Amino acid sequence: MSEHKRVLIVGGVAGGASAAARGRRLSEEAEIVLFERGEHISFANCGLPYHIGEVIAKRESLLIQTPESMARRFNIDVRTRCEVVSIDPKAHTVVVRDLDGGGVENVEAYDKLILSPGAEPVAPPIPGADLPGVHTLRNIADMDAIKQAVDAGGPERAVVVGGGYIGLEMAEALTLRGVEVTLVELADQVFIAADAEMAAPLHQQLESHGVDLRLGVSVSSIAADGAGLKVGLSSDEFVECGLVIMAVGVRPETKLAREAGLAIGSTGGIAVDEHMQTSDPDIYAVGDAVEVTEFVGGGGALIPLAGPANRQGRIAADNIFGRPSVYRRTQGTAICKLFDLAIGMTGMSEKALAGAGMSYEKVYTHAASHAGYYPGAAPLSLKLLFDPETGRILGAQGVGADGVDKRIDVLAVAIRAGLTVEQLQDMELSYAPPFGSAKDPVNYAAFVACNVMAGDVKLCHSADMLAPGDGQVLLDVRTRGEVDGGTISGAMHIPVDDLRGRLGELPAGKEFLVFCAVGLRGYLACRILSQNGIACRNLTGGYKTFKAFSERGIG
């Protein structure tokens, strides 16, 4: 194989930059040209909201590589402000428009082409969405524009449209800058990748930081209003503000690929095989523009994440330079910080499993992020989804102020390795009081799942508590003081420590839906009941999960 290849790369961020660097390490002789429409390559796009919020003080720190440093270190021909406007796959050429050169167009030939165009913000057809003061946030220029508006002291209030990553991070950033924020989200929860009851703490977090959260609401219009803007909502209300951030999501940027006749997947991303090769064998595509295969369920999916984009860039370069390396699907491991909380997930959510018609069981745990007696421990809620037949771990979500990233990463490896909940319970994790517990929250979640698998306890879920069947009785096994602080309507009460002596008080022939605060005492109560021949189920996650579930939509 000759290495005197000419490789063109479209897009200089994440996947494109990774492909360029990897390509050079594999071949000193190849000619590698990187085209980037914007001014900057390889910038830290995940850092943009944090510079607006002044958490990251220096703008330059977001510019990881400059065109000059990339050119010098990797001998890459970097051409910024150059937009590739068309591809001729037969001729093996692209047309490049020089945005600073009066739009002059040149034809460039390639042996291999790598597309890394990314994803573009979805622009809903809202009247007024093109007004000055309405922004999206995708690149350094967008960031500069928003920051300038805030620095100038213009907006007293901003409306952030969309409760995904960018929406949540911008709500935080603007709040930190002293701007009042109204966050509008069409769904009944923010961070819709996660399940609603796991996102519920984010709603409380937003409200406790003064964000005006509007769930189940969309924007119907934006109008100029003196020096500001007037945002009309589907609830027939209006919000006056000085700034609107449109962050309703992104979609793959596929125009170039479509026009070149490349195959597009059913999800709307560029179709690629496991080598990141498109339907044209000399064209590769990577990053947020491509359709990936979801790891657990195997379906096609759009999962725009920085880690996978970087890996895909590396793999495309590998294959171009004679190494048949393989991209092994995307499992959607993700995390988002929101003020003092983090929410993370990996694998499939419950809604994704239900949508795919896959069989699953779920358990919830609420443990401390590290030994409770050591300062700084914070509550950590985990949701573990697993196959009830095989015990295979299908997905996990976590929310809390501390240690979420660690547990999600542990569970991400477990899912990637195809482990079962039985294997997870044996996992030997690092323990000292500042860092964890002798039984880590991950072990503990696995214990709970294994108890279900072993038939030691039957579970019930929050929805069951709201509509118990005829033969079912709710049984609260917490202390008197806990019950006085609130319980589930209709529950009878016997503290677990008294249960052995008070079994006679239980009505005969019933199934008891047992609950405690988080599920631990409920499990013990169920063991006592079932060994005494009394039918019972334990509410997984206890009253804490019930509260999150029943109040999930309350912003």
Next chain:
Amino acid sequence: MSEHKRVLIVGGVAGGASAAARGRRLSEEAEIVLFERGEHISFANCGLPYHIGEVIAKRESLLIQTPESMARRFNIDVRTRCEVVSIDPKAHTVVVRDLDGGGVENVEAYDKLILSPGAEPVAPPIPGADLPGVHTLRNIADMDAIKQAVDAGGPERAVVVGGGYIGLEMAEALTLRGVEVTLVELADQVFIAADAEMAAPLHQQLESHGVDLRLGVSVSSIAADGAGLKVGLSSDEFVECGLVIMAVGVRPETKLAREAGLAIGSTGGIAVDEHMQTSDPDIYAVGDAVEVTEFVGGGGALIPLAGPANRQGRIAADNIFGRPSVYRRTQGTAICKLFDLAIGMTGMSEKALAGAGMSYEKVYTHAASHAGYYPGAAPLSLKLLFDPETGRILGAQGVGADGVDKRIDVLAVAIRAGLTVEQLQDMELSYAPPFGSAKDPVNYAAFVACNVMAGDVKLCHSADMLAPGDGQVLLDVRTRGEVDGGTISGAMHIPVDDLRGRLGELPAGKEFLVFCAVGLRGYLACRILSQNGIACRNLTGGYKTFKAFSERGIG
């Protein structure tokens, strides 16, 4: 199988308490008696140094279960201050001495017996080691005695003997209390479970917090000296102090087991099978007193850790109550905080691999704990040990101020799942700027290992740099400014960004031992050199690892 068993448990902490609770959940009918020599059961022994250091303010918070709460919730007959002094395996009885009842001895019958006696501090035969003011730290009473001495304002200086967990944690605790500390360690490093170059930052950390660190030194005598103590060292020096903490290690407490004729493993721990069953089928043993099988290499080992002890207790109870569950070896995942640093490890160390004659390669990386542009990122050094033939991960160590626990846990799961470095590089971990990087330090370490496996680069190690062969030339590819801050003796210098244009300056026929700051630019330089037909090796971990290696013993 009848569940009307009488189960006696010897030792009420960690493994013993776990076995009791699990036993009750499996059988409401069994009689379970828990004997504990001390006053307290189920206390947080890992928290003891932190209460002395007043990091944990409340003594009560260390008492996880009281005898009363355990009795009430789990219907366990808890007998504190009761020491089991002998076992008659044939008669299925033990003799129990009531330490508060004038030493009265009673005979108790069992169907099944669980031994959880723990490990006892090693008491080296040092003259004066029994003087008042010389302490070990194993239980609440020991903690109280040490704290009382510090609270009373007695000691201006303390000598801590031993640089393991307890020694390091006590050095920190006493320093926090304003006591000057001399830390004496016989080895040339502290935390000897880890390799010396990884422990080197701990030495700097101790010194920067004012601890007088004496490596390669032992205590030869302790003598009363007025109101204080005079500690004689093997270096013929004397240290005057008011307090001595003996923390030279622990050994399994096996007297009871030996006298009962139970088999003892070659390491000195009680021999058990994978069901935690001893050589007597009606006697189980768990926790720090037993010999475990090390996960990676399969050898017998003493690995006293809280997590495994708890799991073993659960497994012993499982087997007693008819569930043939299996303990799946110990991989030695551990972490220790020392002031602002943490050091963690999992799997086998380099010295353990070398000792076992196993084949291995090692790579070092120094990355930021999260995105460098987001506040709070700290350097994180990883060492990854793997099988050079198969790529199987054999062990990992990490040291740094932030995120060590997370990476060690990720690697612990990878080792437990039998993953290779190729699989590790694909690992999809959670990323947002406050938590990680798009290429996590773990991915990055795996990339480096995979580059070695693929033959893309040959490595050299710090020891090679100190004694290059005849045909070898050291080549520093860092910037001028970095070189001016210090380099390796005898190295020539060409910055990586200039290397392509200056290949002609390299002497012909040599092998270049290339290094940069951490190994990344060195790798690129090696790619440039080898593609130009020039023999080369990259120093893994770069100058940073070289410094830790060459200065490792400097306290």
